[in-house]
Amino acid sequence: MPNQDSQRPASERHVPVLLDRCVNLLAPGIERANAEGRRAIVVDCTLGMGGHSEAILQRFENLHLIGLDRDEQAHELAGARLAPFQDRIDLVHAVYDEIADVVEDLGFPGIDGVLFDLGVSSLQLDERERGFAYSYDAPLDMRMDTSVGPTAEDLVNDLDRDELLRIIRQWGEEKFAGRISTAIVEARAKSRISTTAELVEVIRSVVPAAAARNHGHPAKRTFQALRIAVNEELDVLERAIPAAMGALNIGGRVVVMSYHSLEDKITKRHFVQGSTSSAPPGFPVELEEHKAEYKVLTKGTEKPSEHEIAENSRAASARLRAVERVLKRS
Ligand SMILES: C[S@@+](CC[C@H](N)C(=O)[O-])C[C@H]1O[C@@H](n2cnc3c(N)ncnc32)[C@H](O)[C@@H]1O
Known part of the structure; x- marks a missing residue:
């Protein structure tokens, strides 16, 4: 039998983590696209219950959002929540390491922002029969898809x-x-x-x-x-972060929220690699081909405030990092 949570709308079931910070970090990439006369494209790789996506769509009126999730149930809930924006969204049932193919199949040449809010959603934890939670007895399943x-x-x-x-x-x-x-x-x-x-x-x-x-x-x-x-989570993330970085237009940003050190290590490694010059040590001038294509925007990781954690205990382990694309070699 479905538990009571199944009946509640997405907006009441999940409080998006570091919401304002995520939207503010994505903003300059979106504004740059607007200033260049392009429609900004943002990919929410972890649509979940659509909390972050809704805030992004509300703040930027021209923006087009692609929402990915491997969980069909997330699509049902997020789809209902984002219905008022239906002419500005594409919701795709996909694993997020498919980001480049999805963007290309939809006919977009590049993107201006990507958000990853990793891990399980409140939906998956609260739906007892999905077997993610050790605190409820249920079939031992744990598949997101x-x-x-x-x-x-x-x-x-x-x-x-x-x-x-x-x-x-x-x-x-x-x-x-x-x-x-x-x-x-x-x-x-x-x-x-x-x-x-x-x-x-x-x-x-x-x-x-x-x-x-x-x-x-x-x-x-x-x-x-x-x-x-x-869910092969770490292998998928290992492919997805460079794929997301590679799909960015200049000025575009990738924002990642991790919930355990294994996810954060993968994110950090790709961000550091992308933002490090490949000039040999001692080389007098940095040639164009050696310049880093990305710039790290966060100092170490950013964490939610005590206040946010008190309001939403699931935010406690969140760690945020972000990069911006500063160069694109053809
Ligand atoms: C923490 S929730 C996202 C919550 C969302 N930001 C919101 O505000 O409602 C993470 C979501 O990412 C999805 N997810 C996790 N790994 C994925 C993957 N490799 N590909 C696609 N979706 C994934 C999960 O199914 C889950 O719905």
Whole structure:
């Protein structure tokens, strides 16, 4: 049975994180397009419930927005929310590393802004039956796109212990990954692990109570790891950031909000690479071909204020970075 949240409109279910800062960071790229007599194109790579997209469309009247999401349910909610802007939007069911193809297929030569608000949405966490949350009992699914790919249940029951260990250690940064993967393999030998509650029980049985008291819910990191694995989140992000940067017009900006250090590291590496001159050390003058094509706009990462975190606890782990394209080699 759907839980009560399913009935509520998107605007009541999700509070967009760092909303004003994101829109302000995108603004100069949009204004530059307007000043050049072009219609600005912005891609929201993580449409979710359309909160950021709605604010961008409201602030910039001429702008055209492309909204991507791999989750069909997000499209239903965001589509309803953004209906007043329907002649200025294209909502596309796609994985965000397809950004360049989507933009080209829609016939746009370049874009002026890209937003990534990474991770899971409130929608995915609150819809209990989707199996993202360790706090509700549900089928062990965790797919953002429920039309394709293996579920968390498939991974938990089919991967060998070493692969489970690698995933839980690397992507969950879980200290007890060894014990947890052994316990999973032992438990599934007795009966298939099919629900979130069954998996939580297995994890609880091997994580020391003191560790659970000090480091949050004992299943938190394993669930994060499985979610990343099911959706291949980091591999996709690794391709998507350079693809988004490459699609920018001069003056265009990419803004990324990460929710854990693995996402932020990938973002940082691509931003640093793109903004570093390739001139050999000691070269007297910087040749055109050595000049960096991007400029980093944020000092380290930016974080939400205490006030925003108090109002919206999901903002607590957000870390924002942004770059601008300053040069385009033909
Ligand atoms: C944190 S939510 C975005 C919330 C949105 N900014 C808002 O204001 O409502 C992240 C969204 O990105 C989507 N998503 C995550 N990874 C994706 C990917 N690789 N490709 C496309 N969409 C993705 C998720 O399905 C989810 O709906």
